[in-house]
Amino acid sequence: MSYFSIPFIVIGLFILISSFFIVKQQTAAIIERFGRFQSIRQSGLQIKIPLVDRIAGKLSLKIQQLDVIVETKTLDDVFVRLKVSVQYKVIREKVYDAFYKLDYPHDQITSYVFDVVRAEVPKMKLDDVFVKKDDIAIAVKSELNDAMIEYGYDIIKTLVTDIDPDAQVKAAMNRINASEREKIAAQYEGDAQRILIVEKAKAEAESKRLQGQGIADQRREIARGLEESVEVLNRVGINSQEASALIVVTQHYDTLQSLGEETNSNLILLPNAPQAGSNMLNEMVASFTASNQIGEAMKEAKKKNEK
Structure with missing residues (x-):
């Protein structure tokens, strides 16, 4: 083998190797021959004629996403920015249209989104x-x-992923929401206070009722005890008036005794003279006597009127 044949061998190997090429999965390759469309090759190991065929370009068949931000004005004159996400892909059967009919698909999609x-x-x-x-x-x-669809693109889905009003409008909306929440909180607090007041009033009413019932029971028992005491005194020859007066005086001295047992009490019982008990007894007996006399006089007057 001469030294002159080595370059030809290298060139031959280079041409042979360049006739093979690989197309990745989910990709389509466009082959042109002398600048004219020849074929579309799918994924895998492919062959082309060296120096005659060339790879004009490749298109991804995967789903792609384009985010478009549009600023516009609403009906109530509020400027707002919308972020629209467009998911699209090249239709496998229309790779030719996608490659040759449209140079800048992103710009085309963006224009339609804006519109x-x-x-x-x-x-x-x-x-x-x-x-x-x-x-x-x-x-x-x-x-x-x-x-x-005319250009070989399929729109899979579109999403409005963000709505961003003007900063002043957002601040106003936040204040409105805060005010509404404070209003609701105040209503709940008012309802809670009202329930507490109502329940407290019910509890106080029940307490008063039970207290009154207790006082009534206490007075009933006191009256029964006084009645029994009077009956006992009547058995030993003391009439009802004297017995009642004696009981009152006894309770008076019992009250004085209980007050004396309280060391820190500031209560003063009036009258508090030593002769208070006897004076009270005399006054009660006199009042009972006067009451009986008045009753007898009224009976006599009634009998005379009847005659």
Whole structure:
């Protein structure tokens, strides 16, 4: 083998190797021959004619995403920025159209998104934009599908992923939301206070009722005890008036005794003279006597009137 044949061998090997190429999965390669479209090659090991065929380009068949930010104005004159995410892919059967009919698919998709959003959003108030964002996404998808299918692109899905109103509007909305929440909190607090007041009033009423019942029971027992005491005194020859007076005086001295047992008491019982007990007894006996005399006189007067 001469030294002159080595370059030809190297060139031959280079041409042979360059005739093979690999296309990755989910990718399509466009082959041109002398600048004219020749064929579309799918994934795997492929062969082309060296120096005649060339790879004009490759297109991904995977789903791709394009984020478009559109600024527009709502029906209530609020400027808002919408982020629209468009998911699309090249149709496998229309790789030729996707490669040769459209140079800049991103720019084309962006233009249609701008057109649809700026046609739909100005018809809505700001609150409706948040509520009907799915309607906006559907309108964008419908418009893009009709336009891009001709160029070999399939619009898989469109999403309105962000709605960003003007900063002053957002601050106002936050204040409104805070005020509404404070209003609701105040209503709950008011209801809680009202329930506490009502329950407290019910508890006090029940307490008063039980207290009154206790006092009534206490007085009933006192009256029964006095009645028994009077009966006992009547058995030993003391009439009812004297017995009642004696019981009152006894209770008076019992009260004085109980007050004396309290070392820190500031209560003063009036009258508190030594002769207070006897004076009280005399006054009670006199009042009972006067009462009996008045009763007898009234009976006599009634009998005379009847005659």
